[in-house]
Amino acid sequence: MAQTGIPKLDEYLNGGIPKGKSLIYFNHPGVEGDVFGMQTLHHNLAKGVTCVYVTSSSNPETMKDQFSEFGWDIHQFDDKLIIIDAYSPLIGDLSNENYVVSDPESIDSMTEMMNRAMKEVPKGSIIMVGSLSTIMDLCGEENTLNAVKMWNKMALVRDHAIIYNFTAWPYEENTLNSMKDNIFNCVISVGGIAERVIFGQYFGVLKADWSEIEARSMLFRVLRPGGIKIYIPKILVTGPFNAGKSSLIHSLSTRAVSVDRLGTTIALDHGHIDHQGFSADIFGTPGQERFDPIIKMISGEAMGIFLVVDSTLPKDFVRAKQMLDITKGYGLPYIIVANKQDLPGALSVDEIRRHFNIPEDVPIIPTIATSKEGIFEAFEVLVEKITGGN
Amino acid sequence: MESYSLGIEKLDENINGIRTGSNIMIIGPPMSGKETIVNNIVYNGLNEGEAAVIVTTREPGESVVDWFSYNNLEIPIEHLGIVDCVTKTLGVPTSDTATIRRASSPVDLTGIGVKISQFLEDFWMKQNIQKTRLCINSLSTILMYSNIQTVFRFLHVFTGRVKASGALGIYVVEDGMHDEQAIATLKQLFDGVIEIRQESDIHYIRTTGMSQKPSDWYEYTIEGAKIVLKG
Structure with missing residues (x-):
């Protein structure tokens, strides 16, 4: 069982994410949903779990530096943190990582690296896709969803928990609905309370197929340093x-x-x-x-x-x-x-x-x-x- | 009724107030002073007690702030927010400041979106300023890294936010960098266009969609930090 490290969320999920299961943080645009994935990653690295991170919208060093905003130094876990670099080739940069997606605009190229990494890391690791929306933007909606189904299977075979950060831009309605309903074992919705501007953020469990859960939602704030904290409105x-x-x-x-x-x-x-x-x-x-x-x-x-x-x-x-x-x-x-x-x-x-x-x-x-x-x-x-x- | 003005006299006279919640594209050839025009529009708003968010994709946030001080234009800095998409791609260690928040790259639309939302919330909820100008300078850079559908989806969300919050959105596009279809796609999201054209070293500017008829073409020059319209 892998914990998410998000207060209250592990409780809602009956302890966390079981081995081989997939979870998506389904984030509405403009809310700080990315922090959920980062907090989960940091929490598990600190517990000594091997983690694979797929970076699609920033280079690996910038990605690591972003954690320091929250007071999390993940450089100390370099031996446990494996990066799949799907960014550097996109902007024509060289990469120092072992896993480099040669063509981030090709879903097959993504899948090749995902499969290789998932095979080579110890069973029971955590696989984190930093921005599924960026992959979808580059490779197309249908291609990406088909690939995600394969990645989830691969994770299941290897006992990895696989976690996705996703920004729900106005994609095709079918795409968004099938993501909420069929493709992942667990869907966490992260949204904003908006009238004229977004003035509050909340998360809720939309689905978790391993436990009987009632729909719940919690307001949160993001503290720097500190990360996600539950907020009572x-x-x-x-x-x-x-x-x-x-x-x-x-x-x-x-x-x-x-x-x-x-x-x-x-x-x-x-x-x-x-x-x-x-x-x-x-x-x-x-x-x-x-x-x-x-x-x-x-x-x-x-x-x-x-x-x-x-x-x-x-x-x-x-x-x-x-x-x-x-x-x-x-x-x-x-x-x-x-x-x-x-x-x-x-x-x-x-x-x-x-x-x-x-x-x-x-x-x-x-x-x-x-x-x-x-x-x-x-x-x-x-x-x-x-x-x-x- | 509440409305916005550009701060460019002849154009403002013709428009007679831009509706709150409007989204406007500025399109023109390279080196035609679009930067100065955008900064003037921002400066005009700040001067009227409004707030402004500038998304910069071409130069670091600090350079944007410096432009105002270099030109001796005093601004209430607490009413200005800058989303810097450049500095982190340069590999120099930096951190955010009260005025400048940094996205990890122009590809990082999620991060850019979060930071825009944070500034809008701060200005509205904490500073109680209900008029904000959001300027993206430029969409062309964002389009170099992401395809047109991706940028369209991003803009669909944020032009919607501009509408909902009664802000004014200004989006800069380089003329000649994109095919016509891309421009036509983007135009669906905008209420008006500020057009710039160049003929044998002379620049002309006009507005369309913001008043019943397009304005006349005005010849203009950039003098220091000012735009000077002739005719």
Whole structure:
């Protein structure tokens, strides 16, 4: 079993990658997915495992230097790190490596070196393809996928774990789908939370055929030095006075604290939720206008927003919109929680949408926070909005 | 409505504001001062309180910064981000700075993409600047290392990001280096073109696609760091 060295991920994979299995880091453009492969490589070199690295978009020395950004000195493992150089010939440079792909634009030339290296290194090594997308760009989508199937077989025969870094540029849909579904034993999706710009990154296990896993996703940050660290996001709960924000937080949370006086929140509610593999810290702000600066302060660091309204009080919706506007400048995903649905005179979702005059794609979820009705659904919908459902 | 200007007076008058989220190609022959034109467009934005990201494929990041100081153009350096695709290919040991982040080579589109995204995020989320100019100088170098489909896919993603974030994208292309089909393919991604042509040592410039009619051709000269349009 080879570990990935990524926090939480080995746990999700029941310990790591079994011998002979293939794994792909399926990275959305613009997110730091490459670091996953690098961290896995460094982790295994440090444990004394022989690793083969295929470099396609930088020369071997530059590739090694990139690790130092994260505080990882891989030069010390030179005897355990075997490079397949598929870059130098591309730009007409000489290479000092033992394994050089003579023509990186020919998939047969790639396969020849892959096979030779996989045969010659000890069984149970780690094979890392630094940029499968670059290979695909040079050799074509179909050719590359056919070759990858062969490489995976070869790895299986030799007990190697084979790992790919891949940037999911807009290739043919068939190509991307078959990569997600059929070709690899395990697919880890690495994506970005984007509204106007990418402001958060997450990874999730899409598939791992050796273990029963539920879909999970985790937000992460890349530290220099340090590499990938799990990051617990903040979710903001806002809404008019007495809409039920504290009830929502307390009902959602495994643990929660409120600072209140005479039953109304005067500073902050704080809770923590762990639901379906997604954890978040939840912050609630008081509804009164004098506390508006707090909303502003927290929304700068939040990942998503619950706007809670009392479904029986349309006169408060103006205030609710105003509170939403305070946070909107940050371009965060939000949903509306239509609370107190059990009370007489509660408006329906459609009626509330009409009052708010908001786009159809903003979800409105009916809830009764005090009896936990609808609240986990609301959380799931917001998480889906945050991660784009990937 | 929010919009961008080039900072080149006669052209700006004709365009009357470039829509936010626009992607524009600058195409012209070698030695026609495209570098100066791009740097002017960047300088104009920085002057108006915007941010800028320059992807440099031909000279190291430091040289790009030096151009501004050499020409006595003061810029708020914290609003400028440079993605340097050159230095690491030279084999000199370097590290990133606050202004300059380095991709491993012009082939490393993944790395270039990550670094562009990081700057866009920093400017938007940390510095709260909502207008950014993204300049790729030049696409031609990137096309020397990767084929047209590859570059198209890369640009498809980033012209989309420019649109989503309301930025302004500027992409430099060397005229005469690529076949017409390649240029036509790329043009699909752009909202407008700044064209440069040369006739017996005289350079002319015009814009197309950014206003109802193409602008007139203006004769211009480069004087120091300035572009001077005649007529």
